[in-house]
Amino acid sequence: MIAPLPLPLRSSQSPAHICPYDQTCSYLTQAAEELQMDRGLLAILSHPRKVVTVTIPVKLDNGEIEVLTGHRVQHCDVLGPYKGGTRYHPSVTLQEVSALAMLMTWKCALLGIPYGGAKGGIAIDPNQYSANELERITRRYTSELIKDIGPSVDIPAPDIGTSAREMAWMMDTYSMNVGHAVPGVVTGKPISIGGSKGREMATGRGVAIAIREALALQGKTLEGVRVVIQGFGNVGGAAAVLLHEAGAKVLAVSDVSGGIYAEKGLDIPALKVYWAQNGRKLAGYPEAEAVSNAELLTLPCDVLIPAALEDQITEENAHQVQAQIVAEAANGPVTLAADLILSDRGITVLPDILTNAGGVVVSYLEWVQGLSYVFWDEERVNKEMEGLMVHAFHRVTEQAKMRQVSLRVAAYTLGVGRVAQALSDRGLYP
Numbered sequence: 001m002i003a004p005l006p007l008p009l010r011s012s013q014s015p016a017h018i019c020p021y022d023q024t025c026s027y028l029t030q031a032a033e034e035l036q037m038d039r040g041l042l043a044i045l046s047h048p049r050k051v052v053t054v055t056i057p058v059k060l061d062n063g064e065i066e067v068l069t070g071h072r073v074q075h076c077d078v079l080g081p082y083k084g085g086t087r088y089h090p091s092v093t094l095q096e097v098s099a100l101a102m103l104m105t106w107k108c109a110l111l112g113i114p115y116g117g118a119k120g121g122i123a124i125d126p127n128q129y130s131a132n133e134l135e136r137i138t139r140r141y142t143s144e145l146i147k148d149i150g151p152s153v154d155i156p157a158p159d160i161g162t163s164a165r166e167m168a169w170m171m172d173t174y175s176m177n178v179g180h181a182v183p184g185v186v187t188g189k190p191i192s193i194g195g196s197k198g199r200e201m202a203t204g205r206g207v208a209i210a211i212r213e214a215l216a217l218q219g220k221t222l223e224g225v226r227v228v229i230q231g232f233g234n235v236g237g238a239a240a241v242l243l244h245e246a247g248a249k250v251l252a253v254s255d256v257s258g259g260i261y262a263e264k265g266l267d268i269p270a271l272k273v274y275w276a277q278n279g280r281k282l283a284g285y286p287e288a289e290a291v292s293n294a295e296l297l298t299l300p301c302d303v304l305i306p307a308a309l310e311d312q313i314t315e316e317n318a319h320q321v322q323a324q325i326v327a328e329a330a331n332g333p334v335t336l337a338a339d340l341i342l343s344d345r346g347i348t349v350l351p352d353i354l355t356n357a358g359g360v361v362v363s364y365l366e367w368v369q370g371l372s373y374v375f376w377d378e379e380r381v382n383k384e385m386e387g388l389m390v391h392a393f394h395r396v397t398e399q400a401k402m403r404q405v406s407l408r409v410a411a412y413t414l415g416v417g418r419v420a421q422a423l424s425d426r427g428l429y430p
């Protein structure tokens with residue numbers, strides 16, 4: 001099911017078509033080499049600690065029964081409770097969820113927040129189900145995981161295809177099962193039940209901060225910078241709004257059906273209104289021309305932001321990317337092969353575990369507020385998140401310089417190094 005310890009991949013080998021889990025393990029192996037880590041320790045970190053697969057029988061609105069499969073993979077809890085999103089998307093597999101769980105471990109460690117890494121998911125297209133069906137699916141999935149989640153065990157959050165609504169159902173189901181309200185079992189929940197101000201925009205805000213810091217290193221600001229964004233959901237939509245507000249020119253955005261492009265820049269506030277009134281779809285927006293998702297990735301721009309799925313920039317299209325910076329707002333949008341091509345072409349890749357960490361940072365702040373029963377205003381939440389993001393960004397760039405490695409390997413080295421140190425200090429490994 002999960003591959004054993006992977007071989008380190010080198011640019012001389014063909015890393016095409018390598019699965020997401022092996023891809024993540026490959027970066028782990030590179031970090032382990034940088035850290036001269038013991039092979040036994042690497043073997044421990046290459047495997048998830050716990051893999052849970054559950055069967056979710058659901059009665060559909062038409063009375064038929066459908067049986068779904070859900071997963072929750074807990075990679076490592078050495079630094080604290082497992083933490084990570086819950087994805088509803090047809091592409092969900094155990095292997096994908098395992099890769100995403102491992103990414104969460106390095107992301108939390110890199111940002112210095114006291115969590116381990118986990119991820120969950122169900123292979124469904126949520127658009128094909130009614131809200132009532134989704135509620136039944138979410139509640140059954142949560143009930144099946146009842147012994148594996150909890151505010152000091154494993155804390156789910158939104159990811160692709162889920163939002164505050166699903167988190168509220170999860171929180172309610174967990175609370176009913178244990179007999180009292182437990183808001184801390186999930187983050188990204190509605191503010192009315194203990195959610196944090198700023199969480200909805202947090203991942204996009206963090207993406208904008210990472211890009212701003214990267215531009216600053218080149219002596220530039222966001223003013224007038226040409227941006228292209230794949231995905232207009234929780235992350236891509238928020239990044240578009242915030243980058244537009246900061247003076248960047250958002251040339252193109254997309255959803256699953258394709259993209260829209262305006263050379264002079266899109267009026268993002270007007271587009272947001274259109275999108276909301278158009279069933280949360282971009283198609284047909286009058287002030288722009290249609291482009292495919294494939295075309296969008298190769299448009300001329302300064303910053304390309306893949307904010308949808310993994311494996312979007314591959315060895316097939318990496319040569320055509322026309323940006324100076326690729327900011328990975330999604331998890332794993334650039335394949336291993338593409339990463340090498342972009343690097344050879346001198347394109348800066350801001351790695352996912354740094355770039356999209358604003359979401360989990362504000363999830364952590366939400367959890368802290370909930371545990372202390374004190375809730376902050378949005379300004380404070382944003383300021384705390386920005387502080388952690390900027391600090392992590394500069395640690396990564398300094399590490400890259402010191403070790404003469406890519407920003408990704410530097411980020412992994414910092415995250416993996418922190419987990420390895422904790423493992424060793426806890427005596428879990430001699």
Ligand SMILES: NC(=O)C1=CN([C@@H]2O[C@H](COP(=O)(O)OP(=O)(O)OC[C@H]3O[C@@H](n4cnc5c(N)ncnc54)[C@H](OP(=O)(O)O)[C@@H]3O)[C@@H](O)[C@H]2O)C=CC1
Nearest residue numbers: 159160161203231232233234235255256308330331356359
């Ligand atoms: N939510 C969060 O806080 C965090 C999310 N992430 C990562 O960010 C990425 C996006 O997540 P999020 O914004 O929450 O998810 P959403 O479900 O809110 O949005 C996903 C967006 O991607 C679009 N999309 C889906 N499939 C495709 C496709 N094949 N090609 C192009 N676009 C597509 C969707 O279009 P449509 O609406 O038409 O389906 C939608 O616009 C994921 O990789 C996630 O893991 C990372 C950190 C935190």
Ligand SMILES: O=C(O)CCC(=O)C(=O)O
Nearest residue numbers: 084085157159359360363
């Ligand atoms: O907010 C969280 O806890 C998790 C966010 C997430 O799933 C991610 O960063 O990929």
